[in-house]
Amino acid sequence: MCFYNQKKFACGDWNWTSFAHQCNYEYRTGETCGMRLVNFTEYESKQCxxxxxxxxxxxxxxxxxxxxxxxxxxxxxxxxxxxxxxxxxxxxxxxxxxxxxxxxxxxxxxx
CATH class of the missing domain: 1.20.58 (Methane Monooxygenase Hydroxylase; Chain G, domain 1)
Known part of the structure; x- marks a missing residue:
């Protein structure tokens, strides 16, 4: 359950952008657990x-x-x-x- 930022386009599609911060479940430095949660959503006025x-x-x-x-x-x-x-x-x-x-x-x- 690591947190990533998200970009949402005018057409309704979205994609992941930058890594925001790591969750407590992954103890190894620099590793992520694999589950992605939205930290912040940036809205784009253009289409994907x-x-x-x-x-x-x-x-x-x-x-x-x-x-x-x-x-x-x-x-x-x-x-x-x-x-x-x-x-x-x-x-x-x-x-x-x-x-x-x-x-x-x-x-x-x-x-």
Whole structure:
């Protein structure tokens, strides 16, 4: 039951930060008992790393979709470019799904 500081993000995720102080159960110098208790919680106004990555991928995906719509409206004859852009959108959707799954697994493991 050693005490650590905690950082809580705007998205609801959190992580451990610095070691605060040692409990009485661990008698060896410099060792911790393994149980973590919150000493102080610092609130961040920004989102966690995973949520920022997910938002970045969503923005990139929406830009590609807008570009594809513009090419279709203009009667684009750039079939190769459009297929590459569609492949990029598909890849981004896979990456978004993987990041969301990672975030959900992390939340479930810690709750």
């Amino acid at each position: 790393r995973l949520c920022e990555k997910i938002e970045t991928k969503f923005r990139r995906r929406s830009q590609e979709l807008e570009r594809l719509d513009r090419w279709r409206r203009e009667g684009g004859s750039l079939v190769a470019t459009m297929s590459r852009s569609q492949q990029l959108v598909s890849d981004l959707e896979k990456e978004i799904y993987q990041l969301q799954t990672e975030r959900d697994c992390k939340r479930k493991a810690l709750s």
